[in-house]
Amino acid sequence: KNEVEQSPQNLTAQEGEFITINCSYSVGISALHWLQQHPGGGIVSLFMLSSGKKKHGRLIATINIQEKHSSLHITASHPRDSAVYICAAMNRDDKIIFGKGTRLHILP
């Protein structure tokens, strides 16, 4: 069992829908990252958070340390949001553990 689990694995939605991607982890962490991997393969860091909530444009990331859970939300989704979203947790030994990613496809 991976220490970082993402759900769903795949998600297809219509343009404009509100999207939620979940990340659960089983270890104590000091930070959690959300990454976006474009269809061409490039990876971009979206958020790094250790508590609370962060917002950037239409993207919102939240984390609940007690429940060991983080969510990435996309409001007013657009086809250009189609990508793989990766959650990565840094445990207290400074070891980084990646989820397998959620493949998001937004239909026009």
Next chain:
Amino acid sequence: NAGVTQTPKFRILKIGQSMTLQCTQDMNHNYMYWYRQDPGMGLKLIYYSVGAGITDKGEVPNGYNVSRSTTEDFPLRLELAAPSQTSVYFCASSYSGPWGYEQYFGPGTRLTVT
């Protein structure tokens, strides 16, 4: 700034051959990382470096070597390539770390070993 650059973009190796994957960053970042990404699997850390002259193993270092002679460059060496090393390799850098700061990724190198 060019950010993090990697060369080559693609490479096919025969079993037993060797090669070096190049990685350069122009952001004066102290931390640099090498990851591999296998199909359907999460990224895995191969090696990382906290500064020039200092490197350390990650989760999957076997079959690889690294060096960090300058702040800018962090090459990854594959000796005696094996089919299990077929993967996409990403180099990344961050101002500090490990993973306490935003990471900047290179475009990746797709390697096939046959």
